[in-house]
Amino acid sequence: DLGHSSGFYAGTWASSIDGGGYGSVELDVYGGWAGEITDGITIDVGAIYYAYPNSTKTVLVRNYDVFEVKGVLGFALGPVSTKVGIFYAPDQDSLSGVDNLYFSGDLGVSIPETPISLSAHLGYTDGFLTYTPDAKALDWSLGASATLNEKITLGILYTGVEGQTIDGVTDDAIVASLTARF
Template identity: 25%
Template sequence: MLKSPCLSLLLGGLLACPFAHGQVFQRELGDFDLKLGTSPSRSMAQGLVKPSAAGSFHGGLDLTHDSGFYFGQWSPSMGITPGKNLEIDSYAGFKQPFDQTLGYEVGIIHYSYPEVDTLDSQELFGGLTLLGSRFGVALSNDPDKQNSTLFADLSGNQPFGIGISMKYTTHQLNAPVAVDGGYVGSFTDWSVKLSRPFMGIDLDLIYSDSSLSGSYCSAYSGHNSQCDGLVTLKAERSFY
């Protein structure tokens, strides 16, 4: 378990401050680099694992040593707004580049929900960067299922300037779920994303699907927004 009273106090102080949207405070403390902010300061496992989507009140801290070791806490929700519960994600890991074309990362995240009666969960992750492309794997134990995820971002080779990333996850349910026509004890889901910048706008074309269909979709609880095949076009522009 990665909870730390010191980190929790720092996190509480940060969340009480009136930070502007996306603001990050950064300074060096000897051999450490400290970041405090209202937006996630880290994407772990070379892009595979990211902190949970943020609610209205959120924030965190990240402390990185020159050796490559890092740890921190991120709270995507303070539980202040209706329907939102306090969540604290504590993490630690090690990230080291061999050179500009090769690097690796390993670590663990602990997800806790102090205000609700639910089990905490953990996630082990690892990532590899090779010639500009990223590959990752994550193993997590949610309260209701076990997940194994593979990820690939082929940024090192972009034909026509188009980036390609893929994610594939196997979900093993702790208890089979009854559906019309039988039971579901496990399922898989996957997604493929094509990305290309255009006139300052990031364009993403995403296809997602799962091994479930029809009435069996009532048991779906995976990464995708829906069980059946879905094509999504997303356009995003950063103004600052």
């Protein structure tokens, strides 16, 4: 990630996936502006391009890549922080002629005088990316992390979505993470 003191940022994120027609790699490219608008209140506006470079092209789906814009408002008070966000992906080839709207809410609590933080997330999707019959779905997660030093953080997260699994892609999961900052 690259960030400027003005608040502008750009970055990439990549992961291996096992997502059917999406292929085996997801590569995200993002940019935007984030900053504090007043004491304890932040805003983040930007755009994200989700690329699937080795996705399977079909007659019905020529391109799995998705572009979306976002707006996130954050609040912090002592060890508690919360964020509410909206993400919008307009109609594009990968969405089969339907747009997608996602609302998110996040809560974080740092346990004072410890390296441990707890997190919770709730999201609501309305549109193509739900993979549910009514095109509406909830997702959630609960997690904990421990900051080992200024550069290393370990985390564990349980995440799930409503509805039946779709080819294993939407199964609930436990995710372990190791974050290194340089």
